[in-house]
Amino acid sequence: MKLMTKGCLVACVAGVSLFGGCGGEGESSSAPAAAKKPSVNAMAVKGGLVFKKTCATCHGGDAKGMENNGPDLTASEFVRDTSAEDLLTYVQVGREVPGGVPMPPRGGFTEEMLPDDDIVKVIAYLKNFPGNKP
Numbered sequence: 001m002k003l004m005t006k007g008c009l010v011a012c013v014a015g016v017s018l019f020g021g022c023g024g025e026g027e028s029s030s031a032p033a034a035a036k037k038p039s040v041n042a043m044a045v046k047g048g049l050v051f052k053k054t055c056a057t058c059h060g061g062d063a064k065g066m067e068n069n070g071p072d073l074t075a076s077e078f079v080r081d082t083s084a085e086d087l088l089t090y091v092q093v094g095r096e097v098p099g100g101v102p103m104p105p106r107g108g109f110t111e112e113m114l115p116d117d118d119i120v121k122v123i124a125y126l127k128n129f130p131g132n133k134p
């Protein structure tokens with residue numbers, strides 16, 4: 001009876017250390033996946049082209065804003081402090097402005113004309129302005 005108790009204890013301790021080993025391996029395998037992501041700069045360049053076609057009418061060709069219309073997006077606390085994921089949702093949904101000029105959903109374009117992929121590129125373009133970096 002005494003011996004069996006001892007045996008169980010040894011097995012449990014061995015089990016715990018095995019699980020510890022597995023956790024370590026999982027972490028190291030995530031590095032190659034991150035390397036496959038497209039470069040931020042290539043995305044930003046493409047995003048600049050999309051911006052000129054879909055956002056510049058209200059935010060200006062240089063994204064510095066237009067009076068009584070879209071605000072400056074090159075030095076925007078909102079763009080700086082909002083995650084890329086939440087900015088995608090923001091552009092999809094737009095913003096109602098009671099008594100003022102709204103930001104239309106997708107800038108007024110359909111999903112066919114301005115797919116999510118293109119919005120993601122525009123966001124990379126906007127996040128790349130020095131005024132929007134943390």
Ligand code: HEC
Nearest residue numbers: 054055058069070071076078095097101102103106107122
């Ligand atoms: C029809 C005009 C119009 C178009 C087109 C447009 N916007 Fe806007 N956008 C606005 C206006 C007006 C506001 C300000 C809304 C407000 O006062 O809250 C705004 C606000 C924003 C903001 C929030 C800025 C801040 O500091 O709060 C972001 C980000 C933005 N637009 C991104 C875009 C992107 C990206 C596109 C192109 C896909 C786009 N907009 C197209 C009119 C437009």
